[in-house]
Amino acid sequence: MTSLICATDVSVSHADADLPVLSHVDFHIVPAEIVTVVGPNGSGKSTLVRALLGHVALATGRVQRAPALRIGYVPQRVHIERAMPMTVRRFLSLPRRVSDAQASAALERTGVPGLEGRQITALSGGQFQRVLLARALLNDPQLLVLDEPTQGLDQPGIVAFYKLIEEVRAETGVAVLMVSHDLLVVMRASDRVVCLNGHVCCEGTPQVVSAAPAYRAMFGAESQGTLALYQHHHDHDHDHVAEGHSHGPACAHTH
């Protein structure tokens, strides 16, 4: 299948840094795929996203984007926008004006209907993330790019947000590229995981990555939990714990 974005041998160096932030990274994403980039702080995740979007200069390699690719991008640092006095309705019309009907449908789709008149500053963290997602969806994107979309949310909020992402993908066929620290949840919600530490340490399905020595060395104890989650064969999802399933060795839930 033709990639929406395909990056080959991408390296990025920042002016004041000795070592490249990214070294010889290959990356691609195809339509309707959910790909998550994980890695420690400073491992180059946001830089990779910005390189894929054409926002930073490349030291080596190239990035090809599908012609006229429509991207809905939610950057990591949106707290500045959040500090501005502005209603949700107005925020949804930036940078491109949308009709009341479009704004209302987008809020409905992301599970926060009727918030149009609310001040951005008065939203909870979870509501704000959904408003950001609503705005990113307004352009009918073929690709959503979400840089740490669940920052500041509690665990139920994180689970609910990824569930919403999966629903939106199922409905619209949008591809989703996410950067995340929420290992356990994000691994379940992704088709493919790329584990980054300046270079691609490992990548593949969540099952493959969670068993990879490079991933387990990078995330230590946390990765063990991820692995246990995969050994845990479900006939349920974790929101609704049902009878008749077995638990992996480190499964934490009780019922």
Ligand SMILES: Nc1ncnc2c1ncn2[C@@H]1O[C@H](COP(=O)(O)OP(=O)(O)OP(=O)(O)O)[C@@H](O)[C@H]1O
């Ligand atoms: N504009 C810049 N100028 C100089 N150095 C930068 C710039 N942007 C990022 N860096 C450096 O590049 C490295 C990678 O940063 P990046 O934000 O891509 O990492 P990250 O994996 O997204 O980190 P985090 O998980 O903390 O958000 C860091 O050491 C950072 O300080």
